[in-house]
Every structure is written in structure tokens, then in C-alpha cells.
Amino acid sequence: MEPPQLEHTQLGSVAGRVIAIAGAGGNLGPTVVQRLVQANASLELAGRDAAPLDALAAGAGEVGTTAVDLLDPDAAKAWSREILDRRGRIDALVHMIGGWRGGKPIDEAPLEDWDFLGPLLIRTLMHTTQVFTAPLLQSGRGRAIVISAGQAQSPTHKNAVYAAAKAAAETWTLALADRFRGTGATANVIVVGSIVTPAMRQESPDKDFSSFTPAEEIAEAIAYLCSDAAASMNGQRLTLRGAS
Numbered sequence: 001m002e003p004p005q006l007e008h009t010q011l012g013s014v015a016g017r018v019i020a021i022a023g024a025g026g027n028l029g030p031t032v033v034q035r036l037v038q039a040n041a042s043l044e045l046a047g048r049d050a051a052p053l054d055a056l057a058a059g060a061g062e063v064g065t066t067a068v069d070l071l072d073p074d075a076a077k078a079w080s081r082e083i084l085d086r087r088g089r090i091d092a093l094v095h096m097i098g099g100w101r102g103g104k105p106i107d108e109a110p111l112e113d114w115d116f117l118g119p120l121l122i123r124t125l126m127h128t129t130q131v132f133t134a135p136l137l138q139s140g141r142g143r144a145i146v147i148s149a150g151q152a153q154s155p156t157h158k159n160a161v162y163a164a165a166k167a168a169a170e171t172w173t174l175a176l177a178d179r180f181r182g183t184g185a186t187a188n189v190i191v192v193g194s195i196v197t198p199a200m201r202q203e204s205p206d207k208d209f210s211s212f213t214p215a216e217e218i219a220e221a222i223a224y225l226c227s228d229a230a231a232s233m234n235g236q237r238l239t240l241r242g243a244s
């Protein structure tokens with residue numbers, strides 16, 4: 001499909017795009033929501049707990065919220081239908097559901113950690129991308145974006161289970177990029193290190209966060225990937241953890 005012809009100044013715009021964010025109520029959520037709202041995108045936020053989503057939506061403009069457990073494939077389907085009913089289309093899915101287990105040497109790592117991390121980091125991604133694929137294709141400029149961790153490509157043994165789950169999520173996303181090839185839709189991975197948020201800087205003003213990935217940079221990368229400026233970028237890893 002030929003990309004739409006746009007003026008240069010419009011290339012980076014996400015104004016009016018319907019962007020669904022899975023896991024918006026966590027650490028990274030507020031910075032991403034703020035960035036995209038400022039850019040006049042229409043947002044749909046999901047997480048299990050309604051309270052942080054509603055707090056983000058309060059007074060923020062075009063922001064809808066849905067309390068949903070995305071471990072349930074039917075609930076993921078219902079979320080996508082709800083967005084389509086409300087907005088008529090979906091232009092982007094940003095998966096940023098997170099959680100962590102680890103810290104033990106690999107030979108002692110409790111394999112039950114996989115029972116937590118596998119569903120959390122992979123199944124929720126499978127459920128959402130499967131039901132969002134049709135609307136993203138229909139959008140003509142659909143975007144799937146997954147936030148991954150440096151551990152997926154450079155694992156440390158005390159994070160082996162987490163690293164394996166993130167690597168699987170990356171591979172699924174690159175396979176989705178293959179599905180999208182030649183359609184106008186794209187799927188990409190943003191690779192980050194430990195994230196530092198404005199709230200964390202405020203809480204610990206003396207802490208050295210120089211080796212962390214700023215939430216603002218991740219929000220910027222998401223906005224870029226959602227825009228037409230990234231129309232040709234598909235199946236890539238954008239790595240935001242090389243500076244230190």
C-alpha cells in the first residue's frame with residue numbers, strides 16, 4: 001500500500017491518531033500519556049486497575065480508559081471492540097505491560113517465575129496483537145510498539161527468566177512485523193534500560209540516574225514510531241540504552 005502523501009511538516013504529527021496503550025497505569029504511563037495528549041492524539045488506556053488510568057485521563061482531553069485483565073483473550077477482544085465502537089478505528093497499539101522477577105543465580109532461579117513472567121510479558125502481547133491486527137491493517141498506517149529490555153539481547157544470569165520472556169516478546173513482535181510487511185502497518189520494539197521517570201527524579205533528587213533510560217525519551221520514540229515519519233520503519237529495535 002502506498003503511504004499517504006503528506007507535507008514535510010506533517011510527517012511527525014500524531015494528531016487525531018487513535019492510540020491504545022496496554023499497561024498505561026504503571027511507571028512509564030504518565031510521561032507517555034502526557035506526550036501524546038500534548039500532540040493531540042486520541043488515547044485509549046488499559047490496565048487491570050481503573051484508578052491510575054482514570055487519574056491519567058482526568059482533564060487530559062481525548063482519553064478513554066478500560067479496566068481489563070489482558071491475560072484473558074476474550075477481555076482483550078472486548079477492549080478492542082470497545083475502542084472501535086467509541087472511536088471507529090485504531091491506529092496504534094503500544095504494549096507496555098510490565099513486571100519483574102529475578103535476582104537469584106541462574107542455577108537457583110525459581111522456575112515458577114516463568115509462570116508469572118511468561119503470561120505477563122508474552123501472553124498479554126499475544127492476546128492484544130492478535131485482536132488488534134485487523135484494525136491496525138484497516139488503519140492504513142497501523143503501528144504496534146512493544147517496550148522491551150536490554151536483558152533480551154544481553155542477558156545477565158540473575159535475570160535469566162525475565163530476559164527469556166522479554167526475548168520471546170521481541171521475537172513475537174518481529175514476527176508481527178513480517179505479517180505487516182507491505183501493508184502500511186508496522187511493528188517495532190523499543191529497547192530500554194532501567195527507566196527513570198519525572199516522579200523518581202523528584203523523589204530522589206540526589207540519586208545518579210545517568211545510566212537509566214529517561215521516560216521522556218521513550219515517550220518521544222513512541223510518538224515518532226506512531227507518526228508518518230516512521231512509516232518505512234518495520235521490524236526494528238530502537239535501542240535507548242547506549243549512552244552510559
Ligand SMILES: NC(=O)c1ccc[n+]([C@@H]2O[C@H](COP(=O)([O-])OP(=O)(O)OC[C@H]3O[C@@H](n4cnc5c(N)ncnc54)[C@H](OP(=O)(O)O)[C@@H]3O)[C@@H](O)[C@H]2O)c1
Nearest residue numbers: 023025026027028047048049070096097098099149194195
Ligand atoms: N521500569 C523499568 O525500569 C523497565 C525496564 C526495562 C523495560 N521495562 C518495560 O517497559 C514497560 C513499561 O514499564 P513500567 O515500569 O511502566 O511497567 P509496570 O509499571 O511494571 O507495568 C505497567 C502496567 O502493566 C499493568 N498490567 C499488569 N498486568 C496486567 C494485565 N494482566 N492486564 C492489563 N494490564 C496489566 C499494570 O497495571 P495493573 O496492575 O492495574 O494491571 C501496570 O501498571 C514494560 O513493558 C516493562 O517491561 C521497564
